[in-house]
Amino acid sequence: MRDFSKARRVVVKVGSSTLTHESGLLNIRRVEQLVKVLADIENSGRQVVLVSSGAMAVGVGKLGLREKPCDMPGKQAVAAIGQCELMYIYDKHFSEYNHVTSQVLLTRDVVDDPMRKRNVQNTFERLLGLGTIPIVNENDTVCTEEIEHAATFGDNDTLSATVAELAGADLLVILSDIDGLFDGNPRENPDAKLLHEVKEITPEIEACAAGAGSARGTGGMITKIHAAQIATAAGVDMVIMNGAQPKRLYDLFENAEIGTYFPAAK
Ligand SMILES: Nc1ncnc2c1ncn2[C@@H]1O[C@H](COP(=O)(O)OP(=O)(O)O)[C@@H](O)[C@H]1O
Numbered sequence: 366m367r368d369f370s371k372a373r374r375v376v377v378k379v380g381s382s383t384l385t386h387e388s389g390l391l392n393i394r395r396v397e398q399l400v401k402v403l404a405d406i407e408n409s410g411r412q413v414v415l416v417s418s419g420a421m422a423v424g425v426g427k428l429g430l431r432e433k434p435c436d437m438p439g440k441q442a443v444a445a446i447g448q449c450e451l452m453y454i455y456d457k458h459f460s461e462y463n464h465v466t467s468q469v470l471l472t473r474d475v476v477d478d479p480m481r482k483r484n485v486q487n488t489f490e491r492l493l494g495l496g497t498i499p500i501v502n503e504n505d506t507v508c509t510e511e512i513e514h515a516a517t518f519g520d521n522d523t524l525s526a527t528v529a530e531l532a533g534a535d536l537l538v539i540l541s542d543i544d545g546l547f548d549g550n551p552r553e554n555p556d557a558k559l560l561h562e563v564k565e566i567t568p569e570i571e572a573c574a575a576g577a578g579s580a581r582g583t584g585g586m587i588t589k590i591h592a593a594q595i596a597t598a599a600g601v602d603m604v605i606m607n608g609a610q611p612k613r614l615y616d617l618f619e620n621a622e623i624g625t626y627f628p629a630a631k
């Protein structure tokens with residue numbers, strides 16, 4: 366049984382496909398709605414960390430390019446340009462609701478070095494203690510694996526689980542372009558059924574998630590299952606739900622049966 370009424374510290378991950386239109390440009394209405402809901406969730410007494418992709422998409426738009434550059438330095442440069450614009454957009458909208466944002470750029474290997482791990486934990490603790498909303502993305506200047514092999518390395522899904530662990534979160538919500546994990550890829554099998562709860566990540570569950578992701582997303586469901594493995598093992602509950610209507614987050618916190626719930630390992 367899910368009960369998120371006491372989830373005080375919440376990490377919300379939003380991917381490029383939820384943040385952008387099919388054109389690849391930023392979905393401004395979606396971003397505005399998401400910020401409003403997150404600001405309100407924070408007002409209700411919870412602490413929110415936002416893991417947001419979208420730097421490259423915003424960078425492409427800002428430079429007026431027709432598409433993402435093909436070469437790695439080009440992608441990294443576009444991400445660096447887009448990241449400040451993305452933060453500007455978030456900061457502007459969160460400020461409307463009197464919330465202060467902070468930027469945290471990480472690489473996933475930060476957990477491998479105890480000193481760096483501790484530094485990140487201390488920073489999250491202080492940023493949350495100060496009442497700010499940390500906004501996290503992968504540091505694309507430093508780390509190219511994610512851009513290069515997103516489908517295998519796991520894009521920002523895995524990063525969000527690491528962040529949930531480092532920030533000592535109670536709940537990780539991954540906003541996707543689909544309602545949750547189905548027992549098969551619904552884009553290929555219209556009879557596939559939504560799984561409301563996954564208590565254990567078995568090889569069968571991994572097989573369900575093996576289908577390819579959508580064009581604007583990257584990793585598909587398998588990277589979200591890897592995220593669930595990291596999060597639940599760290600004692601964090603996780604939910605995958607559709608990000609098309611950010612207001613549905615209110616229903617989630619009222620324990621409506623939305624998305625797929627992965628209960629934390631006891
Ligand atoms: N078993 C499954 N259940 C749900 N979606 C699946 C499954 N297998 C593959 N998929 C694909 O994964 C996509 C979601 O992942 P992805 O494309 O990376 O987007 P995002 O990370 O933005 O949500 C779905 O739109 C669907 O095409």
Ligand SMILES: N[C@@H](CCC(=O)OP(=O)(O)O)C(=O)O
Binds near residue numbers: 380381417420505584
């Ligand atoms: N870090 C990069 C790419 C991250 C990415 O594509 O992740 P996702 O949209 O979650 O699959 C960015 O912000 O554009």
